[in-house]
Amino acid sequence: MERIKQIREALKGLGKQSATLMEVCGTHTMSIARNGIRSLLPEGVRLVSGPGCPVCVTSQGEIQTALDLAERENVLLCTFGDMMRVPGERGRLEDMDNVKIVYSPMEALTEAEKDRDRQVVFVGVGFETTSPLIAATVQEARRRKIRNFSVLPFHKTIPEALRLILSDPEVSIDGLILPGHVSVLTGRRYFDFITEYGTSGVVSGFEALDILEGIYLLLRGMEEGQREVLNNYTQVVKDEGNLQAMNTLYQVFESSDALWRGVGVIPESGLIFREQYRDFNALERFSTPVPDIPEPEGCLCGRILMGKSIPPECPWFGTECTPQRPIGPCMVSSEGTCAACYKYPEVVFKR
Amino acid sequence: MCLAVPVKVLDLSVDGTARVEKDGVTLTVMSSLTPDVAPGDYVLLHAGFIIQKLDRDDAEGRIRMIKDLYDGED
């Protein structure tokens, strides 16, 4: 508490500034809302949420593909729990029998090993924190010759989405609070490119104090006219990241265009299987292309993920759309901005 | 979804797994992406894999960076 007070004082001491900062990661979004960080910031400093909620950016077509596969005979669909409640055209994963929540892709592989006559499909969502682990699991499957295991390759990568936001004339972001656990894998340097857009960044941990320190560092740097990518999470984030994990990722996958929900196709922001690992691609194994399905009408998720809108601007927010009956993914995901805003209504979202 | 938690490594096995202790419970996790970890290390665990060693000596690194803020402490 003492330190939080000190930082508030220090923030005040920085003099008058107006700045818009974006927290990229959904876990930061939740921590900021839960800890009431917005109410601790000087007037003029605005925080907007970014694209780092894996469930939120998974397209409606991708959700439907997972649901369709779970309906097939002799398939066990394994997924992280966050995906269970996202509504598809007819129902959700949580309503289906052949679906299992796992904490690790390795658990899905164990399921496949247990019963070789059943197809086990893992729903591969998530950013650079998670995709290297899924790549490692695929290599493990090959090593152990487990052929009834496959992955829906729906991963996305962060830099291209940030480039899109930073070059969009409709949004003006002065600083980025960069995702701590993505950076553990990718390294701090991975984000150096943001300075090309005149933007600073800080890699931050997830406690209230970490986030406040990060904001202080960003604002202080701006006052001094610095443009740089700082690391305030040095216990686990190195400049170069986890090279072994990143090498594994790109042995199995390669970059390709990806459809981000509500945003559209972002070039080179997805990961597809490399030729040598194609046999693990669930889309090919089941000959199921991802259908093109429009977003729920009126849902502003896409704009919210790009920092262009805030939840109260959505006509459905809190009335038609609630965590109990969500319309869009930003309300479904426990780390979505609409869910955060609904759960902690006292938090002021400033325009 | 990107949440990761610190755990302590108990021992390592040749097959690329490790036993770790999390809140008093022993778990078997993958250590294949972090070849430099050793028993006794604190590490960050995400989705069943160790993703990084925790650098405890560096725990105060960030404090150095913002030392004007916490002047006189630590």
Ligand code: SF4
């Ligand atoms: S409140 Fe619901 S409908 Fe509106 S943007 Fe958020 S998730 Fe979409």
